[in-house]
Amino acid sequence: MSTRLAARADRERQIVAATRLLFDEQGVQEAAIDGVARAVGINKALIYRHVASKEELLVRLFEGRTEKVLAEVAAAASGAGSPRERLSAMARAYVLGVLRNLDSVHVYLREEHSLPPSALQQVHREQKAMRDHFERVIVEGTSRGDFVQGDPKLAALALLGMCTWVHRWYRPRGRLTESAVADDFAERAVRMLSP
Amino acid sequence: MSTRLAARADRERQIVAATRLLFDEQGVQEAAIDGVARAVGINKALIYRHVASKEELLVRLFEGRTEKVLAEVAAAASGAGSPRERLSAMARAYVLGVLRNLDSVHVYLREEHSLPPSALQQVHREQKAMRDHFERVIVEGTSRGDFVQGDPKLAALALLGMCTWVHRWYRPRGRLTESAVADDFAERAVRMLSP
Numbered sequence: 001m002s003t004r005l006a007a008r009a010d011r012e013r014q015i016v017a018a019t020r021l022l023f024d025e026q027g028v029q030e031a032a033i034d035g036v037a038r039a040v041g042i043n044k045a046l047i048y049r050h051v052a053s054k055e056e057l058l059v060r061l062f063e064g065r066t067e068k069v070l071a072e073v074a075a076a077a078s079g080a081g082s083p084r085e086r087l088s089a090m091a092r093a094y095v096l097g098v099l100r101n102l103d104s105v106h107v108y109l110r111e112e113h114s115l116p117p118s119a120l121q122q123v124h125r126e127q128k129a130m131r132d133h134f135e136r137v138i139v140e141g142t143s144r145g146d147f148v149q150g151d152p153k154l155a156a157l158a159l160l161g162m163c164t165w166v167h168r169w170y171r172p173r174g175r176l177t178e179s180a181v182a183d184d185f186a187e188r189a190v191r192m193l194s195p
Numbered sequence: 196m197s198t199r200l201a202a203r204a205d206r207e208r209q210i211v212a213a214t215r216l217l218f219d220e221q222g223v224q225e226a227a228i229d230g231v232a233r234a235v236g237i238n239k240a241l242i243y244r245h246v247a248s249k250e251e252l253l254v255r256l257f258e259g260r261t262e263k264v265l266a267e268v269a270a271a272a273s274g275a276g277s278p279r280e281r282l283s284a285m286a287r288a289y290v291l292g293v294l295r296n297l298d299s300v301h302v303y304l305r306e307e308h309s310l311p312p313s314a315l316q317q318v319h320r321e322q323k324a325m326r327d328h329f330e331r332v333i334v335e336g337t338s339r340g341d342f343v344q345g346d347p348k349l350a351a352l353a354l355l356g357m358c359t360w361v362h363r364w365y366r367p368r369g370r371l372t373e374s375a376v377a378d379d380f381a382e383r384a385v386r387m388l389s390p
Contacts, residue, residue: 027308110305113222148386151379154371157364158357158383165356176349184346188353191343192387 012050012060014040019057023107033057058111059119061104066126069097070133077133083141084190090134091189095163095182105167131156138193147193159189207245207255209235214252218302228252253306254314256299261321264292265328272328278336279385285329286384290358290377300362326351333388342388354384 018039022031033054037044051057076089098105108123115123134156141147147155163185170181213234217226228249232239246252271284293300303318310318329351336342342350358380365376 110308113305154376154379155383157360158380161360161363162353162357165352165360168356169352181349184349185353188350188387191389192383194386 008050011040011042015047015050015057016060020061020103020107023058023061023111024103027110055114055116055119058107058114059116062108062119062123065097065101065104066123066130069094069101070126070130072097073130073133077137083137083144083146084194087134087137087141087193088186088190090137091159091163092182092186094130094160095166095185096178098164098167099170099178099181102167102170102172105164109167131160134159141193145195148195155193159192162188162192203245206235206237210242210245210252211255215256215298215302218253218256218306219298222305250309250311250314253302253310257303257314257318260292260296260299261318261325264289264296265321265324267292268325268328272332278332278339278341279389282329282332282336282388283381283385285332286354286358287377287381289325289355290361290380291373293359293362294365294373294376297362297365297367300359304362326355329354336388340390343390350388354387357383357387 015036018036019031022035022039025031026035031054033047034044036057037047040047051060072093073090076086076093079086079089081089112120112123131153135152138147138152138155142149142152166181166185170176170178210231213231214226217230217234220226221230226249228242228246229239231252232242235242246255267288268285271281271288274281274284276284307315307318326348330347333342333347333350337344337347361376361380365371365373
């Protein structure tokens with residue numbers, strides 16, 4: 001990468017980081033691009049060379065994050081081991097994904113309605129893909145008798161709800177590490193489905 | 196109640212209903228008191244005889260709702276029956292509480308940060324009271340050997356997360372009735388804690 005391209009990438013990382021902080025503190029409606037520019041230490045006109053609008057900033061916040069967690073969950077879903085072992089690994093990867101992106105998850109869940117339609121469609125596709133991974137392993141485990149009979153979609157939604165909700169109460173540097181919560185919830189997820 | 200008081204109460208109910216719809220569609224930041232006035236069919240000046248600000252409207256939306264669900268959960272917690280039976284009844288009451296107030300739960304979770312500090316404190320007190328009810332029954336069940344050993348606070352948070360999340364995916368008039376979801380989740384809650 002040329003020095004100039006590297007500098008540009010660096011600047012964009014700073015912009016995204018400042019945006020995340022500002023959106024989380026003030027909400028998207030209240031936050032202004034000026035605030036982002038001030039936080040990064042550049043002027044507003046310069047910011048527009050990097051992003052077209054506040055909505056684009058919002059989209060940038062989530063870019064790559066869900067894809068990464070989705071890839072980890074997909075790998076766990078098609079890995080070796082019994083459906084119970086795979087479901088446990090999937091729940092663990094998902095909880096860690098939420099805990100490692102607390103700020104983005106917070107902003108996203110609050111500001112979903114501010115996303116441009118194309119970005120919203122993308123998010124919905126990713127959410128469906130996530131649910132599908134869980135449903136598939138639940139169906140497989142149920143057909144083997146590892147899991148209780150029941151509505152696999154409802155089971156996936158219950159599990160994802162329990163795991164997503166950690167963003168509301170988890171405090172970094174609190175009494176529980178990310179791993180401790182992820183391990184505990186992975187066990188719970190399997191127990192919730194066990195006969 | 197005099198006719199005049201009854202008319203006033205009626206008008207206030209209309210205002211709260213219009214607010215709920217508007218806040219849910221547009222978000223609190225975007226929604227204006229004018230919109231509420233238009234929806235109710237009265238002028239803006241008249242609205243201010245009923246409410247002082249948009250924030251007060253937001254507080255009104257939740258008034259009495261959490262208290263009601265909290266009372267139902269408390270009754271189930273201290274009712275007859277084993278800890279498993281009581282936990283099941285509590286989870287059922289809680290899920291029904293969320294499903295019957297979908298619009299308010301939606302607005303609240305998105306707009307919590309717009310609440311005035313005193314209202315926010317009240318909400319946090321109610322959330323803590325809710326968690327405490329669940330924790331108490333979980334501790335009791337664990338000491339009797341009905342539930343697996345584990346962190347009772349984490350167990351309560353997992354359970355409440357799973358149950359609160361229904362507001363994100365439940366579709367009224369969809370394939371599942373409120374009761375069907377509540378029954379299913381009550382079973383899941385108990386299974387999640389069973390050895």
